[in-house]
Amino acid sequence: MSSKTQNNKAWWLVAPVFIMVAFNALVPLMTVVNYSVQETFGDNVFTWAGVHWFQDVLHSERFHSALLRQLLFSGIVLAIEIPLGLGVALTMPRKGPWVSVCLVLMSLPLLIPWNVVGSMWNIMALPDIGLLAKVINGLGIDYNYTRQPVAAWFTIVLMDVWHWTSLVALLCYAGLVSIPDAYYQAAKVDGAKTWAVFRFIQLPKLKHVLTIAVLLRFMDSFMIYTEVSVLTGGGPGSATTFLSIDLVKIALGQFDLGPAAAMSLIYFMIILFLSWLFYTLMMKNEDA
Amino acid sequence: MSLELQNIVKRVGADTHIYETSLKLEPRSFNVLLGTTLAGKTTLMQLIAGIQKPTSGKIFFKGRDVTGAAVQKRNVSMVYQQFINYPNFNVYDNIASPLRVAGMEAVEIERRVGKAAELLRLGPMLKRKPSELSGGQQQRTAIARALVKDSDIILLDEPLANLDYKLREELRDELPKLFADRDAIVVYATTEPNEALLFGGNTATMHEGHITQFGPTSSTYRKPHDLLTAQVFSEPPMNTAKVEKRGNQLTIFGNQKWPIGQAGSKLPDGNYMIGVRPYNVSPNKDGKALGSFDAEVLVTEISGSESVIHTRIDNSTWISQSHGIHALPLGSQAKLYVDIDQAMFFDANNRLVS
Numbered sequence: 001m002s003s004k005t006q007n008n009k010a011w012w013l014v015a016p017v018f019i020m021v022a023f024n025a026l027v028p029l030m031t032v033v034n035y036s037v038q039e040t041f042g043d044n045v046f047t048w049a050g051v052h053w054f055q056d057v058l059h060s061e062r063f064h065s066a067l068l069r070q071l072l073f074s075g076i077v078l079a080i081e082i083p084l085g086l087g088v089a090l091t092m093p094r095k096g097p098w099v100s101v102c103l104v105l106m107s108l109p110l111l112i113p114w115n116v117v118g119s120m121w122n123i124m125a126l127p128d129i130g131l132l133a134k135v136i137n138g139l140g141i142d143y144n145y146t147r148q149p150v151a152a153w154f155t156i157v158l159m160d161v162w163h164w165t166s167l168v169a170l171l172c173y174a175g176l177v178s179i180p181d182a183y184y185q186a187a188k189v190d191g192a193k194t195w196a197v198f199r200f201i202q203l204p205k206l207k208h209v210l211t212i213a214v215l216l217r218f219m220d221s222f223m224i225y226t227e228v229s230v231l232t233g234g235g236p237g238s239a240t241t242f243l244s245i246d247l248v249k250i251a252l253g254q255f256d257l258g259p260a261a262a263m264s265l266i267y268f269m270i271i272l273f274l275s276w277l278f279y280t281l282m283m284k285n286e287d288a
Numbered sequence: 289m290s291l292e293l294q295n296i297v298k299r300v301g302a303d304t305h306i307y308e309t310s311l312k313l314e315p316r317s318f319n320v321l322l323g324t325t326l327a328g329k330t331t332l333m334q335l336i337a338g339i340q341k342p343t344s345g346k347i348f349f350k351g352r353d354v355t356g357a358a359v360q361k362r363n364v365s366m367v368y369q370q371f372i373n374y375p376n377f378n379v380y381d382n383i384a385s386p387l388r389v390a391g392m393e394a395v396e397i398e399r400r401v402g403k404a405a406e407l408l409r410l411g412p413m414l415k416r417k418p419s420e421l422s423g424g425q426q427q428r429t430a431i432a433r434a435l436v437k438d439s440d441i442i443l444l445d446e447p448l449a450n451l452d453y454k455l456r457e458e459l460r461d462e463l464p465k466l467f468a469d470r471d472a473i474v475v476y477a478t479t480e481p482n483e484a485l486l487f488g489g490n491t492a493t494m495h496e497g498h499i500t501q502f503g504p505t506s507s508t509y510r511k512p513h514d515l516l517t518a519q520v521f522s523e524p525p526m527n528t529a530k531v532e533k534r535g536n537q538l539t540i541f542g543n544q545k546w547p548i549g550q551a552g553s554k555l556p557d558g559n560y561m562i563g564v565r566p567y568n569v570s571p572n573k574d575g576k577a578l579g580s581f582d583a584e585v586l587v588t589e590i591s592g593s594e595s596v597i598h599t600r601i602d603n604s605t606w607i608s609q610s611h612g613i614h615a616l617p618l619g620s621q622a623k624l625y626v627d628i629d630q631a632m633f634f635d636a637n638n639r640l641v642s
Contacts, residue, residue: 191360
């Protein structure tokens with residue numbers, strides 16, 4: 001005796017989202033999957049290649065070194081940006097007129113388009129006219145990022161720290177201001193020192209925010225393309241050729257669609273796995 | 289071992305949070321700060337604790353000037369409205385934290401934590417983290433932390449406000465017992481007059497940065513010096529109206545005539561402000577000296593065996609609180625009786641005159 005109204009109108013309301021997601025995520029992804037298991041010589045002629053491209057990529061020296069560089073880059077960037085961002089957030093004022101000044105200044109780097117960031121640092125670091133290069137050379141250090149791998153790495157890391165530390169700082173700041181004043185007072189009454197307040201109140205309270213910050217920064221730095229591409233183009237040699245840059249070289253430079261597709265899927269899996277790993281590790285003690 | 293505030297003033301920028309205030313808290317006393325939000329209760333507590341410094345005035349403890357002394361030097365403990373515990377410590381470590389900071393021996397720490405945990409019935413929860421506790425247990429942990437060290441001053445800033453009804457009742461019963469045998473000055477801030485009455489001790493009524501009156505709770509309640517104190521110390525709010533006294537008659541609400549009653553009988557003729565507590569206004573005619581009025585019913589709250597009727601009369605709201613269920617329909621006219629013997633009379637300066 002159910003008198004439940006049957007009404008399928010709701011499907012029409014979610015349909016636009018389905019179509020959007022299909023066009024901007026599912027269809028391209030499936031195209032890549034499609035390419036990754038086929039061989040083509042152009043003219044829209046495809047032949048079945050099975051897992052051949054995946055084997056190729058996984059055994060390629062070039063992929064290994066690009067992956068290593070990518071991991072090293074993300075590692076360095078995280079090791080600098082997370083503590084630095086946290087440190088900046090701790091020193092930012094909690095109230096008063098300087099709050100908005102700080103917030104606006106902090107968000108400026110985040111508002112600059114990525115290729116502009118690349119160009120800015122490119123010009124800054126150019127050995128003949130760049131301010132940064134002039135200063136470093138003026139200090140007596142030989143610095144030329146177009147020739148020295150170490151200089152190129154230094155410049156890229158510096159650029160990324162400049163560009164993204166604000167994000168970590170802003171996230172941490174949001175976490176910090178959400179800690180009720182009473183915690184600090186309680187710690188004061190207990191006689192806790194600044195370090196103890198940080199270690200036993202601020203850090204535990206910032207756990208979730210820091211997890212988000214690490215995840216965001218890891219994913220972004222692992223996928224970095226535009227800035228590096230503009231700044232060094234992957235050079236000198238292949239010193240700063242990260243996975244994304246290598247991928248574009250294979251896909252658009254050499255037009256090897258099969259290997260490129262296989263590589264992007266492997267790349268995607270690595271990011272997915274590492275993100276899961278980070279999240280699980282950082283949240284491990286939650287239910288313990 | 290008394291605590292004395294002398295002419296304390298606290299200003300922040302252009303705002304005055306505490307106007308000139310003097311207060312003397314006796315050793316081993318239980319003191320309630322009663323007032324609405326923003327009355328200055330928390331500020332006063334923080335001044336006592338030393339978390340804030342007064343703009344002017346002095347604070348003496350055991351006769352020694354501690355005005356500039358840091359929090360750590362004052363041996364105070366504090367419990368807040370929010371449940372403040374160290375998030376990644378378990379209950380045991382939380383309770384032990386002030387003792388560890390003080391560098392106490394492990395054996396003594398264990399003994400004291402065990403005792404505090406037993407008092408607050410936290411025994412089975414010692415290994416749990418605050419996030420795994422109910423609100424009541426979290427607050428018990430915070431209270432245990434305040435109890436565990438031998439503080440000279442224990443400050444409780446609305447500790448029950450964030451708890452649900454049952455837990456609040458439970459903890460409210462336990463609190464005075466916990467502090468009874470302590471050699472400490474206890475200060476308890478609350479917005480609820482009923483809490484002050486339940487705890488007894490002394491009560492300071494606060495209003496917008498002033499202490500309007502300080503003294504034994506029952507006398508502050510029964511003999512408020514002024515209208516403001518009476519209003520702060522009344523829940524539901526006290527009913528007030530302008531009255532004119534002529535001989536044995538009161539004129540109230542413009543043209544209604546009431547008998548004078550015992551309270552006002554000795555007053556000289558003239559204009560007064562009358563204050564009547566809601567439980568002296570009833571839909572039942574059972575008092576001796578009775579005034580009555582007809583008013584429009586705004587809302588009726590019935591809680592179990594008690595009815596609170598809000599009415600509108602002569603552009604002001606009068607509230608009746610009485611036993612029994614009086615389900616008066618909204619908007620109807622009701623006849624209410626007032627026990628004038630229990631009324632308070634205030635003069636033109638709002639001072640209690642009878």
